[in-house]
Amino acid sequence: MNKLGSILLMSLAMGSAHAQSIGGGITMSTDPAKAAAVENHAQELKARQSKEATSKPAATHKSTSKAKTKTPSTHKPSTAKPAKPPKS
Numbered sequence: 319m320n321k322l323g324s325i326l327l328m329s330l331a332m333g334s335a336h337a338q339s340i341g342g343g344i345t346m347s348t349d350p351a352k353a354a355a356v357e358n359h360a361q362e363l364k365a366r367q368s369k370e371a372t373s374k375p376a377a378t379h380k381s382t383s384k385a386k387t388k389t390p391s392t393h394k395p396s397t398a399k400p401a402k403p404p405k406s
Contacts, residue, residue, distance in 0.1 A: 347353065
């Protein structure tokens with residue numbers, strides 16, 4: 319039982335250490351040069367995005383429906399009265 323507990327404890331410790339080491343997403347830096355570089359890059363991206371938005375007009379929807387033409391109707395409404403059932 320003691321071996322099993324120590325194995326579980328070691329695997330838990332190794333798993334948590336591995337999870338912390340692969341984080342790699344957001345990092346914090348107090349270096350002013352890095353902060354300025356990130357801000358400049360963000361401004362460049364924003365300027366490029368606004369330039370692309372103004373240079374390309376929004377796509378307009380073009381109608382694909384054909385001109386309406388009158389075609390002969392094959393179905394004509396019935397104007398005759400329904401037949402009365404025969405009296406028994």
